[in-house]
Amino acid sequence: MKKAVLASAVFAALVSGSTLAATVYKADGTELKIGGRVEFRGDFNATDKGVEIDGTMKDKTRARLNIQGKTEISEGLTGFARYEDEQAAGDSELTQRYMFAGLDFDGQAISFGAQDMAAVQVSSFTDIGQFTGLQKYLDASADHTTGVVAYRGNFNDALNLQATYKANSEDDADSYGLSAVYKLPMGIKLGAAYSADDKQVSSSSNDDAYQALFGLGYSMDALYLGATYSFGDTGEADNEEFDVIEIAAQYKLTDEAKIQAIYGKTTNKPDGSADVDYDNFVELGGYYSFNANLTSYVAYKINSGDKVTSGTETTRDDEDTIRLGLKYAF
Template sequence: MKKAILATSVLSALMSGSLVAAEVYNKDGTSLKIGGRAEFRGDFIGDDKGNEIDGSMKNKSRFRLNVGGETQISDNLTGFGFYEAEQSVDSSGDNTANKQFKQRYMYAGVGTSFGALSFGKQDTANVQVSKMTDIGTHTNTQKDFINGGDEQVNNTFAYSGKFMDALSVQASLIAAENKNENGYGLSGLYTLPFGLGLGLGYSANDNGDGEGKANQVIGGVSYTIGSFYVAGSYTQGDLNDSDSGLLNKESFTGTELAAHYKLGNGFRIIGAYAKSTVKNEVSGEKSDANDFVEITGRYDFNKALRTYVTYKMNNLKVTDKNGDHVDAENSLRLGLRYDF
């Protein structure tokens, strides 16, 4: 990494902006890009949580807008910033407008010849490993357990560096406002020349004053050959390591498998499986947080416009409107996404 611009290219992997983002300004070493997406998502039969849809369709559509800028200070120093917000749809029948934008990312940083440092609301270090299997409509369940391993986390200091064009190293520190809520993480992702990727990460955080601690280990492996990609990830750790006798000592495990195959002419098929379980270490009781199989057919008109249909077979139990414990509903999702 002889130039700072190489360090900021590592950080671009953290950005959730569109690959077709438009450069609207570039002068005297300073550039500005605007991107985002408009995506219709309609759920039929059941929603993504497994609850039955009483009517015909639940609207899960969303609109994202992001702005990213970069300025070249010298050969070895670059400054950058990124912001992204999302607006969803109120699916109720009274056509109530959703006027609120949800802040997803907002951070600024500097890129050096040794890597990039950024500060703000952003992904923690473990996310580069959990994203190895995040290629489906309902995937990326491995990030949901603890704050120290999640995405879009406030008050995060992050480092990202790439070495030997094969090893991506990330580190993160959460400097929380509240007492005893700090966290940290460290991960590495090594990609071999023949398409094999190996990822490993560790994160931990305090749950609050007197509320114990949480930790997570995550590992991932992927393989790419031609038009075929397959990946798997496994994670385990503690949601709460406190042994106060109040039945709040909990651990978790999570498995996610995903694959896709590009059929050509814009078509591809995606399959995924995910299961995560939470265990109360005092009572021994277990409960599943995720347990599903999804199959997706996708067609890309071009790099900006795609359509897809996903069927999610949900194996969970849910509580219905009557308070009964019933089998979760499967879900059929239709989508149309435009990136800009």
């Protein structure tokens, strides 16, 4: 019985998307589910990077569709797969998010294809808002990354270990990651991850980019608190070090309503130049669920990051952002 629980936990983590995915086929040990979302997102006053909007609203509406399946091969051995695409408003093309298949051996899973790198299980401690996700800083610590071989193992429903390797045929830029999350009985979870990219940044330089990440989470009844901190180097020729911090708090007021307060900051430290705060913000959010399928929200992002330009274009600034959203999940 315990082995079945562990295998289910690993499978759920691998194919997690919409919790409302509908089972369209289930027979003879094989199961197929379809899920997704359609989500209106409108940014007012400024983009999520704090750049003032020309006009009334920047439309960030998106839709996702995922297909996931599993099949029992023998006792203790399960095959699984997941496919997910996203389409942005005004874009006729689909963007691939996940496309992987694998085998689960009693809670020890190996998978191949476009999927999350190992650090994501730690960065998710604070990636709960509209503007979070700062810890996915390198290719080696990003989500839905192509060309990944992954091991994910769950032990006694308390310790989760992950190892990922991304093979890149271009620019000698393979990536790898290792992570561990341990859950304590009193609602505390601890996480640590190490990610690295091999970068060929110039003909005379072959520096490695790396990121060390640490996380702490705490849940008690309606309250959730999370904090993540990382440091590392981008591997660029000017030895650009960085550190990233996210702190998140969420409180569930009722079964339908919850509020959030989040702080995030990303600082790059290039040699010979002043530090640059690419991100420095406070996010305040409120969410209301009409039912299990439909959720509305408003998020206010107070930007204080440094202004960044590329040529004549401003790519980051310090204007505040207001986001309104309405999400239908299925």
